[in-house]
Amino acid sequence: MSPPTSAEPSGAPAIVAERLHKRYRGTTAVHDVSLRVHRGEIVGVLGVNGAGKTTTVEMIAGLRRPDGGTVRVLGLDPQRDRARVRQVLGVQLQDAYLHGALTVAELVGLYRSFYPHPRPAAELLGLVGLDGQRHVRFEKLSGGQQQRLSIALALAGAPRLVVLDELTTGLDPRARRRMWATVEGLRDDGVTVLLVSHAMEEVERLCDRVVLLDAGRVVATDTPAGLVARAGATTLDDAFVTLTGKQLEDVE
Amino acid sequence: MSTVHAVAARRPALRSWLVLVVCEAKMVVRDTAGLVVPVVLPLLILVMSAGSAAEQPVADGYTALDVFVLPLVLTIVLGTIGVINMPSFLAYYRRTGVLRRLSATPASPAMVLVAQVVVSVAQALVGLAGALAVAFGVLGARPPAHLAAALGVYALAMAAMYAVGMVVAAVAPTPNSAVAIGLIGFFALGALGGMFGGRSTLPPALAAVGEWLPFGAAVEALAAAWVGAPVDTAHLLALAGTVVVGAAVSAAFFRWT
Numbered sequence: 241m242s243p244p245t246s247a248e249p250s251g252a253p254a255i256v257a258e259r260l261h262k263r264y265r266g267t268t269a270v271h272d273v274s275l276r277v278h279r280g281e282i283v284g285v286l287g288v289n290g291a292g293k294t295t296t297v298e299m300i301a302g303l304r305r306p307d308g309g310t311v312r313v314l315g316l317d318p319q320r321d322r323a324r325v326r327q328v329l330g331v332q333l334q335d336a337y338l339h340g341a342l343t344v345a346e347l348v349g350l351y352r353s354f355y356p357h358p359r360p361a362a363e364l365l366g367l368v369g370l371d372g373q374r375h376v377r378f379e380k381l382s383g384g385q386q387q388r389l390s391i392a393l394a395l396a397g398a399p400r401l402v403v404l405d406e407l408t409t410g411l412d413p414r415a416r417r418r419m420w421a422t423v424e425g426l427r428d429d430g431v432t433v434l435l436v437s438h439a440m441e442e443v444e445r446l447c448d449r450v451v452l453l454d455a456g457r458v459v460a461t462d463t464p465a466g467l468v469a470r471a472g473a474t475t476l477d478d479a480f481v482t483l484t485g486k487q488l489e490d491v492e
Numbered sequence: 493m494s495t496v497h498a499v500a501a502r503r504p505a506l507r508s509w510l511v512l513v514v515c516e517a518k519m520v521v522r523d524t525a526g527l528v529v530p531v532v533l534p535l536l537i538l539v540m541s542a543g544s545a546a547e548q549p550v551a552d553g554y555t556a557l558d559v560f561v562l563p564l565v566l567t568i569v570l571g572t573i574g575v576i577n578m579p580s581f582l583a584y585y586r587r588t589g590v591l592r593r594l595s596a597t598p599a600s601p602a603m604v605l606v607a608q609v610v611v612s613v614a615q616a617l618v619g620l621a622g623a624l625a626v627a628f629g630v631l632g633a634r635p636p637a638h639l640a641a642a643l644g645v646y647a648l649a650m651a652a653m654y655a656v657g658m659v660v661a662a663v664a665p666t667p668n669s670a671v672a673i674g675l676i677g678f679f680a681l682g683a684l685g686g687m688f689g690g691r692s693t694l695p696p697a698l699a700a701v702g703e704w705l706p707f708g709a710a711v712e713a714l715a716a717a718w719v720g721a722p723v724d725t726a727h728l729l730a731l732a733g734t735v736v737v738g739a740a741v742s743a744a745f746f747r748w749t
Contacts, residue, residue, distance in 0.1 A: 301596060327598050336593040337589045339519055341522040342515055393593075
């Protein structure tokens with residue numbers, strides 16, 4: 241079927257994206273983005289709003305078709321090998337809504353049913369701290385609770401690779417720390433994580449490497465410490481400003 | 493070889509379909525208006541028109557209740573569910589990103605469509621049972637002379653109404669517009685099909701058009717089966733044509749996001 245993928249050894253990267261290109265009505269959202277994520281790695285995609293973060297990870301997850309370039313996820317083409325990729329890939333989308341009138345427990349049951357070897361429901365709810373909301377309808381949850389449920393559902397199939405788009409945006413500090421602990425737990429299990437963020441603290445704490453995006457292009461790829469050193473800065477915040485010329489927090 | 497190649501391209505198991513059907517059923521049951529209208533509105537029309545219609549003999553001991561009112565009421569059940577309810581659910585799922593989220597799982601969003609149809613059919617059967625219970629039990633209506641023909645026509649009419657609904661779901665840009673298009677579509681088809689006092693009161697040209705549209709064709713075919721008259725092939729063709737055209741149009745225009 242696809243020679244480059246079937247020849248790859250088991251140590252093949254979790255994600256290989258080569259020269260991704262995406263255009264929306266004449267505006268280029270993603271321009272020539274390449275990135276590589278190794279198995280078990282946690283890689284952050286950092287950038288201001290409109291930098292092309294979401295478009296990039298959605299192309300990697302197979303939710304958008306690139307206008308140019310190639311993606312391989314665990315050696316598979318997310319467009320062509322859709323069914324297989326979906327079984328090993330968990331996705332938390334930005335502002336994805338779920339069946340509003342279904343309860344937390346019903347939604348967890350529904351999403352678990354899609355996968356051959358799902359994680360236990362109680363474990364999923366425990367991870368995101370929603371045990372007490374089992375019988376609350378999705379539409380009655382707070383924004384933060386909806387987000388936490390969405391993270392739990394991304395993990396429902398016990399994925400080997402997770403794409404988290406704005407993991408902790410809108411969460412209170414306590415929930416945020418809980419989600420960080422959840423991601424660290426994924427790392428311990430050898431799960432690969434691609435994390436879209438614009439929170440420096442989060443990226444610094446969780447990510448082995450960071451892909452810095454600006455205006456649809458990769459500005460730098462390095463460890464958080466490497467980025468700081470490269471920019472001759474003292475903090476990741478300062479490094480971000482130096483490398484992109486933009487203030488991260490101002491844009492929100 | 494990468495271990496991932498050992499992952500079979502498995503589709504979700506049968507159990508997953510059942511879970512989804514149950515979930516869609518809960519969505520419908522918890523949407524009070526969508527649940528009540530297709531069951532209660534036809535009942536209301538039935539009871540209001542029954543008084544005089546049940547006294548009005550038409551042929552072979554059948555009254556206007558059997559020949560005009562019941563086919564109309566049973567078609568309304570299908571129309572409200574197929575043309576108004578189902579597309580509004582699908583448009584809501586699309587707008588809010590439910591379908592998009594599902595497309596990131598091994599479930600295909602098409603499963604949602606199938607589950608919706610299954611639940612809608614069940615709801616239609618509830619509406620049918622309610623209307624028939626009142627018609628036979630309270631109003632003294634007579635059962636169809638050709639039961640098999642009536643059932644066949646009803647199944648075909650159901651498919652036709654869902655096909656119309658799928659077109660609405662496919663072309664409506666927002667949930668609100670889906671409701672608006674569905675309502676207008678339903679009343680337009682209904683008006684041309686004799687929902688307001690029979691097609692004979694319409695201008696001849698409109699009446700002729702209405703007879704070929706799914707609502708009018710369903711009412712005519714159902715009425716024929718009811719009294720034991722041969723069902724006009726033209727009406728069956730009109731319904732079957734609606735299914736084919738509706739399926740083709742919705743397949744061509746349907747968007748998940």
